Amino acid sequence: MALISIPNLYSASAQTTPKGGIDWILVVDTSASMRGAGGTKNIFDSVKNSITEFVNTARLGDTVTIYSFDKDVTLNANDIAINTNPDRGKLKQIISSLQAEGVRTHTGKAVQKALEHSALLNKRANALGRTVSIVFMTDGLEDVRGIPNPVYIPSNTQFLREQQCKPYIFFVSLGLKEHEKQLNDFASNPALCGKGQVLRDPGGVQLNQLAQNIRPVLITPKLDVNLPTANLPPVLPGTTTEPFNVNTISNVNGKVSLQLEDPNQSGIRLISPDRTIDLAANQATVIPVRLQIPPEAKGGANNLRLVLISADQAIAPIKIDLPVTIKSQLQIQPTKIDFGSIEAGKTTETQTLVVRSNISGTASSQLQGNFKNVSMAEPSAAISLQPGETKIPVQLQVTDNSFAGDRTFTLVITPDNSIANPVSAEVHLYILMPLWRKIVISLLLVLLVLLIALIVVCLIQRKTPLELVEDFRNRNRLEGALVLLEPLPQSSEDEEISLTHLQKGKVCLSDLIPAIATTNSDAELVTVWRAGKKNIDLQCLKGVIFVNTKNINTDELFDEDIIQIGNVKLRFNWIEHQRPSEPSSGQTNF
Numbered sequence: 001m002a003l004i005s006i007p008n009l010y011s012a013s014a015q016t017t018p019k020g021g022i023d024w025i026l027v028v029d030t031s032a033s034m035r036g037a038g039g040t041k042n043i044f045d046s047v048k049n050s051i052t053e054f055v056n057t058a059r060l061g062d063t064v065t066i067y068s069f070d071k072d073v074t075l076n077a078n079d080i081a082i083n084t085n086p087d088r089g090k091l092k093q094i095i096s097s098l099q100a101e102g103v104r105t106h107t108g109k110a111v112q113k114a115l116e117h118s119a120l121l122n123k124r125a126n127a128l129g130r131t132v133s134i135v136f137m138t139d140g141l142e143d144v145r146g147i148p149n150p151v152y153i154p155s156n157t158q159f160l161r162e163q164q165c166k167p168y169i170f171f172v173s174l175g176l177k178e179h180e181k182q183l184n185d186f187a188s189n190p191a192l193c194g195k196g197q198v199l200r201d202p203g204g205v206q207l208n209q210l211a212q213n214i215r216p217v218l219i220t221p222k223l224d225v226n227l228p229t230a231n232l233p234p235v236l237p238g239t240t241t242e243p244f245n246v247n248t249i250s251n252v253n254g255k256v257s258l259q260l261e262d263p264n265q266s267g268i269r270l271i272s273p274d275r276t277i278d279l280a281a282n283q284a285t286v287i288p289v290r291l292q293i294p295p296e297a298k299g300g301a302n303n304l305r306l307v308l309i310s311a312d313q314a315i316a317p318i319k320i321d322l323p324v325t326i327k328s329q330l331q332i333q334p335t336k337i338d339f340g341s342i343e344a345g346k347t348t349e350t351q352t353l354v355v356r357s358n359i360s361g362t363a364s365s366q367l368q369g370n371f372k373n374v375s376m377a378e379p380s381a382a383i384s385l386q387p388g389e390t391k392i393p394v395q396l397q398v399t400d401n402s403f404a405g406d407r408t409f410t411l412v413i414t415p416d417n418s419i420a421n422p423v424s425a426e427v428h429l430y431i432l433m434p435l436w437r438k439i440v441i442s443l444l445l446v447l448l449v450l451l452i453a454l455i456v457v458c459l460i461q462r463k464t465p466l467e468l469v470e471d472f473r474n475r476n477r478l479e480g481a482l483v484l485l486e487p488l489p490q491s492s493e494d495e496e497i498s499l500t501h502l503q504k505g506k507v508c509l510s511d512l513i514p515a516i517a518t519t520n521s522d523a524e525l526v527t528v529w530r531a532g533k534k535n536i537d538l539q540c541l542k543g544v545i546f547v548n549t550k551n552i553n554t555d556e557l558f559d560e561d562i563i564q565i566g567n568v569k570l571r572f573n574w575i576e577h578q579r580p581s582e583p584s585s586g587q588t589n590f
Helices: 044-057 085-096 107-122 153-163 181-187 207-219 435-461 465-473
Strands: 002-005 022-029 063-069 073-081 131-138 168-173 196-200 223-226 244-250 254-261 269-272 277-279 285-292 300-310 318-326 331-333 336-343 351-357 361-369 374-378 383-385 388-398 405-415 423-432 481-486 496-498 506-508 522-530 533-542 545-547 550-552 554-556 561-565 568-573
Touching: 022 044, 022 107, 044 063, 044 085, 044 131, 044 207, 063 085, 063 107, 073 085, 073 107, 107 131, 107 153, 107 181, 131 207, 153 181, 168 181, 168 207, 181 196, 196 207, 223 300, 223 318, 244 254, 244 277, 244 300, 254 269, 254 285, 277 285, 331 423, 336 351, 336 388, 351 383, 351 405, 361 374, 374 405, 383 388, 388 423, 435 465, 522 561, 533 545, 550 554
Parallel strands: 022 063, 022 131, 131 168, 168 196, 336 423
Antiparallel strands: 002 196, 063 073, 223 244, 244 285, 254 277, 254 300, 269 285, 300 318, 331 351, 351 388, 361 383, 361 405, 374 388, 405 423, 481 496, 481 568, 506 522, 522 533, 533 554, 545 550, 545 561, 561 568
């Protein structure tokens, strides 16, 4: 007979006989095809002989329950205990009375009834230490045509979860054609914890060996182990992991202990459980596990193994792979670096950062934040990290075109190891401006102010800069003209002398009029500014000078003033510069 095994997560076995007994639930297909209806092979007598063999080989203390099913399910024998030979005889009579005359094959309902009965058995006071074994014998596919509200095989999955891995289930497939695929799917359901099997025996040719093949499976000590948490969350050095569970179930009573194997000698140790664990037969047991991570543990993955050991060595040790990732620990000192004052275009002094870590590898460095015109001169390449302390020299370069002022930014060290987080330090420096640049900037500011002032003056004066320059050049030059009244000149061209054309700030009258040189007097025309207003004064140099018949030493000239020096009489012309009216003396002349 070919045994199609459903793989356990972890299992081990040894040859011992458990205490307690086996509760057999035998479920027999009694549809007409089992006796050869429709051209199939008549295997029903072989099936009944096989069930009889179960009864003959049943041990004292075992119980037998028999269900038959076709269109519906019938309970033929209910928990008949094997204590005496008459008990076996009673069961054989029931087996002998079974008939394969039914129509349809309601396999799903038969599974349901068997699981419900298994649940009742496992709730009995003496259930601890006993084994429930369900054996189905059928030759065909599930056929529920015309059956109202049928129960399908997969719908019984919830019953499996409620059973908590307790029953063994054997599907004996006797049909000549391909057996029911749903049987395979149901037998391999994780909720059975590996206790489901499909036994393929086309035509029932080896049914006489069925009992001999099934009983050893039930009496061999077996332990199933499941670690639901395949990957623990990363843990920090010097901490204890959160409890995680190892699920176990055994078909025998026993004691087990848990040990930890550490091939890489990381120093991780098992702190719980710290004692042996009692396992009750066919009862799921959860073992909470906690690990202690040493403070000096190196960051990264550690491939540990949990080893479950039977106290009486009836079951071989079971090893469970347990990968544990230790988080990286990166610390940086100091967390603030002050480079002080540095002149633009210069390089700072070297400061040293110390990185403490529990990983090895490389890391990169970069600046973040307001680091414009500042770059790192050191480190210039990748940083090599080692477990423990790594000293990192840091030096900054400030570009020539940097402006003066405070700079605060962040230096970030980023490990290449994905389990490590970046660390950072705050960096501060003050950039100084070189003296020559200060001078240049000051000059530029002065020029800017002057340019603005020039623009304002041009707007106010409504003149171009060239016109303003020309006005400035003419600021202290004489203006107007002198007209020679006496003696009359020989030529009319010599009658008027333009002072404006002289482009001078002062001039002697004797230099302009030769006739004055023969007198014993002379005067000088001078440009003078008073209260922001341009004036032209006549200053006596020698002799006697009259202005408007008034003897003067210095007098301000106005348009049409008469100047007399000896026998020379002149008129001063300066348009729009009339002499202001003199205040009245208070007397009236008639």
